[in-house]
Amino acid sequence: MLFNSLDFAVFLPVVFVLYWLLKKNLKYQNILVLLASYFFYGWWDWRFLSLIVFSTIVDFTIGLALDKTENFRKRKYLLWGSLFANLGILGVFKYFNFFIDNVSSAFSFFGTDWSMSSLNIILPVGISFYTFQTLSYTIDVYKRKLEPTKNIITFAAFVSFFPQLVAGPIERATNLLPQFKKNRHFNYEEATDGIRQILWGLFKKMVIADNCALYANYIFENSASLSGSTQLLGALFFTFQIYGDFSGYSDIAIGTARLFGFNLMQNFAFPYFSRDIAEFWRRWHISLSTWFRDYLYIPLGGSRGGTSMKIRNTFFIFVVSGFWHGASWTFIIWGALNAAYFLPLLLSGKNRQNMDIVAKGKLFPAAKEVLKIVVTFSLTVLAWIFFRVEDTPHAIAIIGDIFSKSIFTIPYYPGLGLAKSTFILLFLFIVIEWFGREHQFAIQNLSKVRSLTLRWVSYSFLAFLIGMYMFTDKSQFIYFDF
Template sequence: MLFNSIDFALFLPIVFLLYWFVTNKSIWWQNLLIVGASYLFYGWWDWRFLFLIFFSTLVDYGIGLALGNEAHAGKRKALLWVSVLVNLGLLGFFKYYNFFLENFVSAFTLLGRPISGDALHIVLPVGISFYTFQTLSYTIDVYRKKLAPTKDFVSFMAFVSFFPQLVAGPIERATHLLPQFHQPRKFQYRSAVDGMRQILWGLSKKVVVADNCAEFANLTFNHTSDYAGSTLWLGAVFFAFQIYCDFSGYSDIAIGTARLFGFDLMRNFAFPYFSRDVAEFWRRWHISLSTWFRDYLYIPLGGSRGGTMLNIRNIFIIFIVSGLWHGANWTFIVWGLLHALYFLPLLLLKRNRQHVGTVAEASFFPSAKEATQIIFTFGLVVLGWVFFRAHDMSHAVQYLTGMFSSSILAPIEIEAQITLPLLLILAVFISVEWCTKHKLHPLEKLEQKWKRPMRLTIYYMLAAAIFVLEGQPQAFIYFQF
C-alpha cells in the first residue's frame, strides 16, 4: 500500500478512528489493532510475505525470552548467533542469492574452471532489509542487557510490523520504540496537528519534487548515449533531488503518521545537502541506518579506539556493507567504497567531526567558505549517485565518461518546457529548506510564526501543488531495498 494512494487515504482515517474511539480503553487492544492494520498494510502487496515477517518476529521474540532466562555467557552468545544467522540468512537468501551465485560462477570461469549454477526467480519481499535490522536491534540489545525482554507478544508484533515505518524506515531501535507500545497513549492534539503538517510536507516532496525530477533523471539514465555531458550532469543532479525527496518524503509521512497514533519515531534526515563535508552528510542522511551501523557494527569492530590502520579498516567495512545493504549489485558496493574514499582524508586529518552544528547558524547567508564547501560536497555526492542509479558498472562508467566529455558545456538537450518549471520547483524547495534548516521539518510549529489565515493559505497551496504539479507517479525508491 503506497502512502500516496487512494487506498492509504481511506485506510489511515479508518484505522485512526478505530484506534482512538473503539480500542482506546485498552493498550492491548490498541496494539492488536496496530498489528492487524500493519499486516493488512504489508499484505496489500503480497500476502505470502506475511509468513516471513511473522516467522522473523516469532524467532526473535523466543530468543529474547530465552536470553532473559539464561545467565551462562556461552549459551547467551549462542542464542544471539541463532538470531543473527536466521535473520541475515533470510535476508541473504531473498536479496543476495542470485548475486553471489552469479559472481561465484564468474570467478571460477575466470580461473579456467567453468561451472554452472541455476539462478532462482526470487521476489524480494518489500522492506525486508528494514524490519530485519529492527528485529536484530532487539535481540542484540537484550543480549547486551540494555533492554529487558518483553513477554507481551502482541506488543512485540506491533513493534516489528508498525505500518508507518515498516517498509522503508526509519529503522527503529527496540530501546526507543518498543517501550512506547507498553505505555498508555493519550491523544495529543498539537502533536497530531504537527504530524499532519509533516505528512503534508512529505507528500509534497514526494509527489511534486521527487516524481517530477524522476522524469528527467529517467530520460538521461535510460538513454545516456543520446545526451551531452551538460545534460547528463543535470540528470544526475535531478536524481540527487529525486532520491532525497523520495526517501525523506517517505520518512516525513511515516513520522507524521506515527504521531497521529501517539508514537515518536526517530529523525531520519536533517537537510543533508547543506552539509559542508561528507562526514557531516552521513550524520544527516538516512540517520537511522548510519547510527545502526555505528552502534551494531562499527563500535563492536573497535570503532576509533585502535590505531589508524584499524580505524581505516573499520570505516571501509562500514561503507562497503552499507553499499551492499542497499542492493545486490556491484554499483552499490562501489558507491559505498567511493564514500569511504571521500571520508578517508577527513579521518586522517581528524576533521570528520568539525561540522556538527547547523551551517550559517548566526547569519542567513553562508560564508563564501561554507558555500564552497556545500557545493563541493554536493558535487561529490552527485558523482556517487551515478553509481547508485546506474543499471550496472558499465553503465555507470559510460554515464561518468559522458559527464566529463568535451560536451560538458554544450546546451541542455531537454526541452525548456520540462527543465525550466522543474528548476523553478527546485529553487523554491531549496529556499524553503534553507530558511527552515533549524527545524525538524519546514512546517513545524507553524502557528508560532503565522496567523491562521496565512497557515491555511500555506496548507491549501501545498495541497493544490500536489494535485496540479504532480509528476508521473513513481514507486518509492527505497521499497526495493
C-alpha cells in the first residue's frame, strides 16, 4: 500500500479510530498495530508476509536464548545464527543473481565457459529495511544493551510497524521497542504536528519529486542525443527527485507514527544545505548512516587506528552502503565515490567541523558558507548520476558530456518549456526548506504563527498544490526498490 494512494487515505483514519478506541488496553492496541501492519504490507503481495514472520520468529527466539545463557561461545553461535538467517534471506532475494552474473563474467574473461541459471524472483518490498531493524535487536541484546522482550506480539509489532516498515526510518530496537511496552495516550499537539509533517511529506513526494521525475527520466533515457548542459539539468532534476521522494516518505512515516503516539528518529536534516560531504552524510538517510556507523564502522575500529585503517574502514563502510542500495556496480561506485569525497576530510581531521546548523539564527549564510554549500551540492549531484543510471558506461558517458564544451550551451529538449512551473516550485521548495532548517521538518514552525488565518491559508495552499500536481496513476517511492 502506498502512502500517496486512495487506499491509504481510507486505511489510515480507520486504523486511527480503532486504535484510540482501544486506548485503555495496551495489549489490544499492539495486536491492532500488528494486524494493520500485516494488512498494509500484504496489500502489496501477501506471499512475502512469510519472510517478515520468519525473521520475527527467528530473532524473537534467539533473543530469548541469549537471555538464558552466559556462555560466550553459545552467545556467539546464536548471534551468527541471526546474521546468517536474516542476511541469507536478503542475499538470496537481492544479491544472488548479481553474484552469479559476475562469476560467470569472470570465468568468461579467463576463457572458461561456466554458467549457472539465475533466479527469476521478485525483490520483496522493504526487505533491506526490516532485516536491518530485526538485526539491531539481536545485536543489542547480544551486547547487553537491551533486555529481550518476552512478548511475541510486542516484538512482531515492532518489526512490522507499518508507517516505517517499507522504507524506514530503520529504527533501533532500543528506541522503538520500549514504546510498544508502555501505555500511550492521545496528544493533540503531537497529532496535529504529525498531520503537518504528513502534509509536507506528501508535498515533497507528489509535487516536487514526481514532477522532477518527468524531466529527469526523459533526459536520462535520451542522454545520448542531448547536450552536456541538458544532461546536467537532468541530474539536477534527479537530485531533487530522490530527496523529495525519500525524505517525503520519511516525513509521512514519522508523522503517521506520531498519530499513534510513537516517536521515530529523524531521517533527513536538510542535507542539501551541507557545507561538506561529512555533514551531508550526517544529514542524509540518518537511520542507515548511523546503523552502519554503530554496527559496522565502529566494530571495525572506526577512525581510531592509523591512516591505512582509516582508509580501509571508510571505503568499506561506503561501498557496503552502496551495495545495500542495490546489486549493481553503479551503486558500488556511488559508494566508493562518496568515500573518496569523505576521506580527505577524515584524514585532515576536518570531518566534524560543521556540526551545527548552517547560519543558525541568521537569515542568510556567509559568502564562504554559500561557496561550501555549492561545492558540496555539486559533488553530490555528480555522484547521483551513478545512482540513477542502469550501468557504468552510461554514467561515464553522461559525466563526459557534462565536462565537454556542450556544457556551455543552453539546456534544451522538446517539452522542456513545460518545466517552467517545476522550476518555480523548486524555488519555493528551497526557500521553505531554508527558513525551516532549524526544525525537524520545514513547515513545523508554522505552528508558531499567531495568525490562524495565515496558518490555514498556508496549509490549504500546500494541499491545493498536491491536488493540482498529483498524477492520476499513483507513483511508487524510489526506495521501494531497495
